[in-house]
Amino acid sequence: MTVLGIIAEYNPFHNGHMHHIKQSQELLKPDYTVVVMSGHFTQRGEAAIVDKWERTEMALRNGIDLVIELPAAYSSQTAELFAYGGIQLLNHTGVVTHVSFGSEVGELEPLSMVARVLADEPVQFKSLLRKYLEQGLSFPQARYRAITEYFSGCGWSNLAEAQWAKVIGSSNSILALEYLKTLYRTKSNIQPLTIPRVGPAYSSADINGRISSATAIRNELVNRMRWDTIARTMPPSSFEILKSAILSGKGPVTNRSLEQLLLGLVRRAPSQEIKDWMDVDEGLENRIKECAQRATNLDEFLMLTKTKRYVYTRIQRILIHGLLGLNKGKIEFFRNAGGPQYIRILGFSKKAIPLLKQLKQSARVPIITKAAQYNKKLESPIAREMFMIDVLATNLYCLGIPGDKYKKGNRDFTERIRII
Amino acid sequence: MTVLGIIAEYNPFHNGHMHHIKQSQELLKPDYTVVVMSGHFTQRGEAAIVDKWERTEMALRNGIDLVIELPAAYSSQTAELFAYGGIQLLNHTGVVTHVSFGSEVGELEPLSMVARVLADEPVQFKSLLRKYLEQGLSFPQARYRAITEYFSGCGWSNLAEAQWAKVIGSSNSILALEYLKTLYRTKSNIQPLTIPRVGPAYSSADINGRISSATAIRNELVNRMRWDTIARTMPPSSFEILKSAILSGKGPVTNRSLEQLLLGLVRRAPSQEIKDWMDVDEGLENRIKECAQRATNLDEFLMLTKTKRYVYTRIQRILIHGLLGLNKGKIEFFRNAGGPQYIRILGFSKKAIPLLKQLKQSARVPIITKAAQYNKKLESPIAREMFMIDVLATNLYCLGIPGDKYKKGNRDFTERIRII
Numbered sequence: 132m133t134v135l136g137i138i139a140e141y142n143p144f145h146n147g148h149m150h151h152i153k154q155s156q157e158l159l160k161p162d163y164t165v166v167v168m169s170g171h172f173t174q175r176g177e178a179a180i181v182d183k184w185e186r187t188e189m190a191l192r193n194g195i196d197l198v199i200e201l202p203a204a205y206s207s208q209t210a211e212l213f214a215y216g217g218i219q220l221l222n223h224t225g226v227v228t229h230v231s232f233g234s235e236v237g238e239l240e241p242l243s244m245v246a247r248v249l250a251d252e253p254v255q256f257k258s259l260l261r262k263y264l265e266q267g268l269s270f271p272q273a274r275y276r277a278i279t280e281y282f283s284g285c286g287w288s289n290l291a292e293a294q295w296a297k298v299i300g301s302s303n304s305i306l307a308l309e310y311l312k313t314l315y316r317t318k319s320n321i322q323p324l325t326i327p328r329v330g331p332a333y334s335s336a337d338i339n340g341r342i343s344s345a346t347a348i349r350n351e352l353v354n355r356m357r358w359d360t361i362a363r364t365m366p367p368s369s370f371e372i373l374k375s376a377i378l379s380g381k382g383p384v385t386n387r388s389l390e391q392l393l394l395g396l397v398r399r400a401p402s403q404e405i406k407d408w409m410d411v412d413e414g415l416e417n418r419i420k421e422c423a424q425r426a427t428n429l430d431e432f433l434m435l436t437k438t439k440r441y442v443y444t445r446i447q448r449i450l451i452h453g454l455l456g457l458n459k460g461k462i463e464f465f466r467n468a469g470g471p472q473y474i475r476i477l478g479f480s481k482k483a484i485p486l487l488k489q490l491k492q493s494a495r496v497p498i499i500t501k502a503a504q505y506n507k508k509l510e511s512p513i514a515r516e517m518f519m520i521d522v523l524a525t526n527l528y529c530l531g532i533p534g535d536k537y538k539k540g541n542r543d544f545t546e547r548i549r550i551i
Numbered sequence: 552m553t554v555l556g557i558i559a560e561y562n563p564f565h566n567g568h569m570h571h572i573k574q575s576q577e578l579l580k581p582d583y584t585v586v587v588m589s590g591h592f593t594q595r596g597e598a599a600i601v602d603k604w605e606r607t608e609m610a611l612r613n614g615i616d617l618v619i620e621l622p623a624a625y626s627s628q629t630a631e632l633f634a635y636g637g638i639q640l641l642n643h644t645g646v647v648t649h650v651s652f653g654s655e656v657g658e659l660e661p662l663s664m665v666a667r668v669l670a671d672e673p674v675q676f677k678s679l680l681r682k683y684l685e686q687g688l689s690f691p692q693a694r695y696r697a698i699t700e701y702f703s704g705c706g707w708s709n710l711a712e713a714q715w716a717k718v719i720g721s722s723n724s725i726l727a728l729e730y731l732k733t734l735y736r737t738k739s740n741i742q743p744l745t746i747p748r749v750g751p752a753y754s755s756a757d758i759n760g761r762i763s764s765a766t767a768i769r770n771e772l773v774n775r776m777r778w779d780t781i782a783r784t785m786p787p788s789s790f791e792i793l794k795s796a797i798l799s800g801k802g803p804v805t806n807r808s809l810e811q812l813l814l815g816l817v818r819r820a821p822s823q824e825i826k827d828w829m830d831v832d833e834g835l836e837n838r839i840k841e842c843a844q845r846a847t848n849l850d851e852f853l854m855l856t857k858t859k860r861y862v863y864t865r866i867q868r869i870l871i872h873g874l875l876g877l878n879k880g881k882i883e884f885f886r887n888a889g890g891p892q893y894i895r896i897l898g899f900s901k902k903a904i905p906l907l908k909q910l911k912q913s914a915r916v917p918i919i920t921k922a923a924q925y926n927k928k929l930e931s932p933i934a935r936e937m938f939m940i941d942v943l944a945t946n947l948y949c950l951g952i953p954g955d956k957y958k959k960g961n962r963d964f965t966e967r968i969r970i971i
Contacts, residue, residue, distance in 0.1 A: 394950055
């Protein structure tokens with residue numbers, strides 16, 4: 132049985148995602164395609180534009196057979212932890228044979244080579260990385276410099292600057308490298324493949340083509356909401372789900388929708404507490420605290436707080452960590468336990484029933500199809516704790532939904548699993 | 552020097568307040584009139600309709616010479632703690648000679664008599680109180696029953712039922728009794744006087760007369776905003792301050808304005824933490840937690856949570872305690888330290904300069920006129936802690952102000968003291 136795995140956010144599901152699925156399926160001819168998808172908070176540290184059940188339906192109607200939720204403890208993390216959570220979840224299924232991800236470079240070999248260095252961390256590479264971090268560069272920037280210098284030092288440098296940028300300088304490739312690194316480190320049996328990305332860059336604001344970035348689509352939804360423009364960028368079924376969700380008051384949700392909660396959180400938390408939130412370096416807690424008082428809204432807070440080193444998305448992620456109580460100790464604890472502790476199924480296609488049967492046999496962690504059973508299904512306290520963070524993420528996310536009736540809490544326990 | 556003290560909220564300052572000040576001043580002919588005023592959160596557990604600086608101006612333009620802030624640790628508390636904070640603050644000034652409060656009964660004698668019983672807690676009274684509490688009555692209800700029964704048992708019962716209701720059954724008299732109780736317990740030299748209340752009851756919704764309750768005025772501001780109707784109920788200068796504050800986006804602020812923060816707070820806090828918030832009885836934390844998930848908005852949450860015993864205002868106060876981190880231990884700690892630890896002056900009239908000179912000589916606790924000096928002025932950690940709660944109260948309150956520019960934090964350090 133060939134099972135293709137994908138790690139994604141589908142925020143929202145657009146033509147670029149469709150392209151990636153189709154290309155991967157053409158290459159691999161899998162029996163099933165499984166996605167590990169972020170729940171209510173994404174890798175950029177943002178509330179998802181519509182809830183995870185709507186996004187599950189989008190996926191199921193466009194070639195995905197099974198949607199597994201990436202726990203909130205992993206979904207709003209650096210590329211490294213996000214990838215670790217996603218790959219480990221695929222590993223834990225015991226059924227996924229391949230994983231496909233997009234990359235700018237579109238070939239596996241240079242990515243794999245770099246990923247090895249990132250995983251093994253040879254001394255020379257580490258000292259280069261430290262040097263650039265000490266110079267005040269952000270982590271991705273420092274790593275970029277260290278890698279290029281490391282390979283030139285090894286006498287291996289047949290890639291042009293432009294190629295290097297594709298291998299390690301773009302958002303997608305950074306994730307691709309982290310996927311490969313985790314596969315290597317976890318001695319995974321899952322085979323990687325990469326599909327060249329098409330269309331504009333990850334965070335491009337351009338929405339005029341058939342393929343636009345999810346960022347551009349979200350901006351359009353929040354600012355101008357030209358449905359015809361958006362329709363061009365998404366498969367029809369995905370567009371219909373999105374449009375009807377938004378017209379019924381289920382979205383659009385952004386961090387701005389949670390502004391009072393997020394600013395209140397930071398104004399209320401003592402510096403000592405903020406210091407303990409994941410990703411907060413020594414001293415950053417004071418900057419966060421001070422900027423939260425100076426700012427009159429969330430955008431202003433983010434603009435005031437960010438620096439060359441502490442980039443915008445990092446500050447956003449820190450807010451989500453604070454919101455969900457993701458402190459350093461807890462994340463470390465989860466990592467030592469091997470990452471995701473359960474397979475929470477958000478939805479599946481009827482075609483996938485044999486796959487589910489196989490999954491029950493092979494999975495290394497409990498499978499949750501009904502949230503209400505979590506107490507019975509999850510025996511370890513650590514798994515329960517991780518699951519309760521997902522529940523909390525939903526309960527807080529829902530306060531940002533425009534339509535009042537969707538603000539109700541505990542929707543993890545009342546929303547049905549999606550089956551198409 | 553005769554100095555009249557008043558404890559009030561002026562939320563907003565209306566004709567009833569004016570009447571109270573005038574009557575008291577006619578009776579006493581004081582040299583100065585001082586008010587201890589709630590800051591941003593009031594005794595009903597609500598965000599004040601406009602900020603404390605606007606309300607200070609209202610007071611100063613209508614017969615008050617000096618406005619002292621009641622620390623947030625005391626302003627959103629039961630009548631007992633609120634009164635304790637207010638009276639102790641007057642005691643701490645060392646200059647206030649009299650305190651005047653409204654009451655339905657309008658005479659001091661029956662109030663004093665009951666206050667003695669409440670302060671001394673004779674065994675028979677205590678057992679009656681316990682009995683009614685065990686029957687599930689709210690504290691005010693149980694106390695009402697216990698008092699009437701206690702006095703009838705003593706053979707002293709020349710007050711008709713309607714009179715009893717006036718002495719202990721109304722909101723104002725409950726506060727009056729607590730003021731007297733604290734004066735008695737703290738062996739205060741301050742002489743009490745009481746002025747009969749005029750106009751509709753404390754929380755009456757009727758706004759058609761010249762004297763309306765503050766509740767009715769706030770409702771009008773939030774719901775219909777008929778300026779002419781509101782104008783009738785307030786002294787002209789107070790009305791102008793209120794109207795211009797609201798038209799410039801400084802209000803109206805209500806708990807609804809902080810809905811996301813308050814609901815998010817309760818959804819986010821573990822039951823174990825809620826259990827520790829001031830006024831949360833054993834088991835109530837679970838009810839609060841559960842209702843916060845079921846509710847889609849704040850009103851719904853309050854309606855779901857309240858019971859005969861846990862009345863609406865108590866639940867509101869609990870939310871404010873949670874918001875400001877007022878847990879049981881902290882309140883106990885403050886009480887053991889003798890209540891308010893500083894005299895924070897929000898404003899004064901130029902006429903009051905000799906009074907301020909005298910205050911500097913006589914005050915038993917540090918005087919704060921510039922918040923930025925708190926670190927220098929407040930030597931004890933407990934005083935600093937109490938002050939930081941006031942600062943936090945402002946920082947969170949401001950997130951509920953409609954106009955974006957007033958959402959800025961740390962306004963305690965930037966707003967000037969009001970002098971007229």
